[in-house]
Amino acid sequence: MLEWLQDRLSRQHGIAIWVIKQCDDTTLHLCGKGMAEGTERMSRRRRTLARGTFVGPVRIGEHHEVLHSDLFARLPLRDELRLIDEREAEYAGRRYHVSWVPERCWRFQGPLISQPQRNDGKLRFVSHEDVASIREKTAASSAQAMPPRTSDGWSLAARDDD
Secondary structure, eight states, X not given: OHHHHHHHHHTTSOEEEEEEEEEOSSEEEEEEEEEEOOSXXXXXXXXXXXXXXXXXXXXXXXXXXXXXXXXXXXOOBGGGEEEEEXXXXXXXXXXXXXXXXXXXXXXXXXXXXXXXXXXXXXXXXXXXXXXXXXXXXXXXXXXTOOOOOOOOSOOOOOOOOO
């Protein structure tokens, strides 16, 4: 009876994870630490996280915002990713540069780019939305836009309110 109750209560706790928004060849776009939550057993959630097949709510950020796992590329357990410093991390047997993803980009569903930024005299990389493809599409569609139509003899008549 006690084991059943402990298991039931432990389902409400989250599992400590890192939240990776995008993983490039040399760069991890890292949102930060989070919690994988859900109603299934902790052991089952751990297994799905280890396999990379977890689907469910992820609690992240200062305000403990809850987002769906589909928004993120990877959700490794905290001990699977080692942060060396603000700019480097070890994950899956490799060393990566770290680019921090600001909260406004967590819901963005396109590619991210990394740009250097100085903060308190320290150099750090920050991820931003890559909107180059959107600009190209917009430029291409405006170039192919139809020329304005010439008047075909019709005009608006003055309204007679009398």
